[in-house]
Amino acid sequence: MKKSVLVLFGGRSSEHEVSLKSATTILNNMDRDKYEVHPVGITKEGKWLLYTGKDFDLTKNGWQKNGVPAILSPDSTHKALMICRPNQEVIKIEIDVVFPVLHGKNGEDGTIQGLCQLAQIPFVGCGVLASAVSMDKAFTKIAVSTKNVPQAKYVIVKEKELQDAEAVLNKIEAAFDYPYFIKPANAGSSVGISKAKNREELLAGIKTALEQDTKVLVEETIVGREVETAVMGNGDITVSGVGEILAAAEFYDFDAKYNNSESKTVVNADLPAETKEKIRGYARDVFDAVEGKGLSRIDFFVKEDGGIIFNEINTLPGFTPISMYPMLFKETGLSVTEIVTNLIELASL
Numbered sequence: 001m002k003k004s005v006l007v008l009f010g011g012r013s014s015e016h017e018v019s020l021k022s023a024t025t026i027l028n029n030m031d032r033d034k035y036e037v038h039p040v041g042i043t044k045e046g047k048w049l050l051y052t053g054k055d056f057d058l059t060k061n062g063w064q065k066n067g068v069p070a071i072l073s074p075d076s077t078h079k080a081l082m083i084c085r086p087n088q089e090v091i092k093i094e095i096d097v098v099f100p101v102l103h104g105k106n107g108e109d110g111t112i113q114g115l116c117q118l119a120q121i122p123f124v125g126c127g128v129l130a131s132a133v134s135m136d137k138a139f140t141k142i143a144v145s146t147k148n149v150p151q152a153k154y155v156i157v158k159e160k161e162l163q164d165a166e167a168v169l170n171k172i173e174a175a176f177d178y179p180y181f182i183k184p185a186n187a188g189s190s191v192g193i194s195k196a197k198n199r200e201e202l203l204a205g206i207k208t209a210l211e212q213d214t215k216v217l218v219e220e221t222i223v224g225r226e227v228e229t230a231v232m233g234n235g236d237i238t239v240s241g242v243g244e245i246l247a248a249a250e251f252y253d254f255d256a257k258y259n260n261s262e263s264k265t266v267v268n269a270d271l272p273a274e275t276k277e278k279i280r281g282y283a284r285d286v287f288d289a290v291e292g293k294g295l296s297r298i299d300f301f302v303k304e305d306g307g308i309i310f311n312e313i314n315t316l317p318g319f320t321p322i323s324m325y326p327m328l329f330k331e332t333g334l335s336v337t338e339i340v341t342n343l344i345e346l347a348s349l
Contacts, residue, residue, distance in 0.1 A: 002036045003096040005344060006072065006081055006121075008112065009058060010041040013104035014191045014212070020058040022319035023101040025326070027056040029336040035344065038081060038093060039063075040070055042102070048072075050083055072098070076120035097347045098123040100316065105186060108316040109135035122347040125294040126315040133290050134315045137217045138185045140290065147285040149310045152219045156185070157206055159214040168206070169199055176220045180205075183219070184212035195221070222309050224301035227269050229283045230317070230328040232339075234293045234346055239280045240328035244269035265324055267331045271302060278308055286313055294346050297325045 007030075009023030010016055023039070030037055039051040041063050049067025051058075069084040072095070083091040098121050100112045110132035116123040126134065133139045138156045145151065153176045161168050172180065182205035184192040192212035194205035202218075209216040226247065230240040246264040269276070283298040290313060297317035301309040317325035319336075329339050 002034060003344070004094055005030070005035045005037050006095045006098045007037060007039045008042065008098065008100045008102055008107070009039065010043060011102040011104070011107045012042065012044060012046050013102065013106055013108075014187065015103035016044055017059070018318055018320060019101055019103050019107070020063075021321070022103065022323070024056060024058045025319040025321070025336065026099065026101055026340055027058075029340050030344075031337055031341055034341065038095070040072075040081065041067060050081070072115060072119060072121075074115060074118040076118065079119060079121050095121050097121070097344055099344060099347075100125065101319070103316055103318065104191070105135075108314075109186065117349060120349065122349055124343050124347045126290070126292050126296065127349075130290045130292045131315050134292070134296070134313045136185050136215075137183055137312060138215060140313060141217070143289045144286055144310055147289045149282045149285050149289075150308060151310050152222050154217055154219045157216040157218060159210050162206070162210070165203060169202060172202065172218050173199075178202075179221045181219045181221055182206055182209050183217045184209040185215040185217050187212040222301045222303065222311075224303040224307075224309065225269070225271075226299065226311070227271070227279060227302055228297055228299045228324045228328070229280055230325045231283055231287050231292065231296045231298060232294070232329065232342060232346070234348060237284065237287060239283050241267070241331055242269045242271060242276045242279050243267045243324050243328050243331075244271075245324070265322065265327065267324075267327050272306075275302060275306060275308070282308060282310060286310060290315075293348065295325070295343055297328075 009019050011019055041049050041051055048070050050070040051063045051067055053066035055061040071082050073080055073082050081093040081095055098116050110128040113128045113131050133143050155172045155175050157168055179195055179197045182194050192209045194208055196202035196205045206216050226245040228243050232238045244266040279300055286298050297314045299311040319326055326336050
């Protein structure tokens with residue numbers, strides 16, 4: 001008997017369009033002999049629509065025009081998607097697994113995971129705590145500090161502190177030297193990130209980051225190669241090889257990642273074997289520190305002297321044609337269909 005899988009995509013996030021690309025990949029690579037698929041898109045306004053079309057290129061097919069209002073019931077006795085017909089009839093579709101293909105806020109931060117917990121429906125990926133902690137870069141730093149994993153120096157700035165901007169700038173400048181990287185604590189895919197080489201840029205960067213969140217992370221600049229590894233599993237995890245990002249811009253921001261064709265990814269980084277093994281070991285430690293499960297992509301820097309610095313963890317990594325997570329596991333011999341199947345079978349509460 002086929003499992004009934006609810007695939008959620010879109011969402012109220014700055015990464016809405018990226019989610020459409022990821023869901024397109026996943027929907028086109030799901031084993032239809034094993035799974036009955038129910039794709040539900042969430043508009044930027046927050047409306048849920050069951051997509052009823054046949055073309056699964058969600059970036060081009062105008063999926064909203066072929067959408068029927070639907071909601072996932074939080075009632076654990078239902079375990080179902082509720083379809084709302086124009087004549088007010090409500091049809092219940094029982095769901096076995098939820099696959100949230102939602103990047104960034106309102107999808108990667110524990111919100112959807114909490115809904116699945118209420119509904120008591122197993123879901124793909126990290127749980128509420130791991131999702132929330134990993135989405136918040138400041139709390140990620142705190143969690144990972146419990147492990148012997150090197151991190152960049154940092155200062156946390158909260159919005160209310162800017163009432164005395166001079167004190168904030170003094171605090172940062174006393175902690176470590178320019179240049180600084182400034183990041184919203186809760187924003188995915190490098191949205192709102194900037195680099196500051198002086199006070200004026202620092203204050204402007206903090207204000208830009210605060211447009212995305214009420215808390216900002218200011219980090220020391222790490223000069224090094226940007227590398228990534230992928231994790232799959234629950235408890236007994238598999239860690240992929242190590243890939244490398246060759247960013248076209250000064251740093252790998254949203255535009256460099258998704259809009260600049262000059263940015264390149266290498267699925268087998270040219271690094272010493274012992275360095276790769278150390279990175280993979282650190283990835284295990286980070287995943288354990290946040291109590292991860294299912295999947296994550298974990299990013300590091302490798303400095304010129306060989307030192308390794310943890311950068312961040314992404315608990316719902318992209319599945320676009322240029323995304324590193326599926327490429328890294330394809331390099332191990334898994335097809336995208338096998339990756340998707342494995343993740344669905346790992347779904348849990």
